[in-house]
Amino acid sequence: SQQGEEDPQALSIQEGENATMNCSYKTSINNLQWYRQNSGRGLVHLILIRSNEREKHSGRLRVTLDTSKKSSSLLITASRAADTASYFCATDATGGSYIPTFGRGTSLIVHP
């Protein structure tokens, strides 16, 4: 069963706009991870945010985590056509199993 659920399922924007994707999860977590998947390829790790962190940045990416609401958001600023991909969140639940559970993903299309 999916622990994380991304919202929206699909997002279509113009180049230069910001893209925001959200992830909600159900149980207590140790960390939350965001991955990108280009068509026909494997997932690539973007950012990992630990449960005691509230915000993290990497280049044009900004991730926030609200453990009280069990939610996270991924913001891509000044999007580019090359950002077109599917984005997934994954969580490591507390308990030490080290088995990340993935959501169904958000499909982002950035029009040039």
Added chain:
Amino acid sequence: NAGVTQTPKFRVLKTGQSMTLLCAQDMNHEYMYWYRQDPGMGLRLIHYSVGEGTTAKGEVPDGYNVSRLKKQNFLLGLESAAPSQTSVYFCASRHLRGEKSRWNSPLHFGNGTRLTVT
């Protein structure tokens, strides 16, 4: 440093045939995972391994077997393929040694094997 390598990239099987998918990682990672990805379903865990010689079931293990005889390799077997096993299969690995790194360690994925069972 190739990371995680999956072979083959594509395969077409007939119902009832068997095959083995190979995953190899050169990062000396302890944990390895097999996921399947189906449209609209995200990634679902089939089996995983926490170290050489150990395997465990994930969310959807039926119809699959795995082995991890060497730390760098994780094999996924289909003994009698069914059309429901048509999917894209991803292998991933993870470094989890040491308390400090344990909760800062992401997964590293291969590029997948696209399997069609007719």
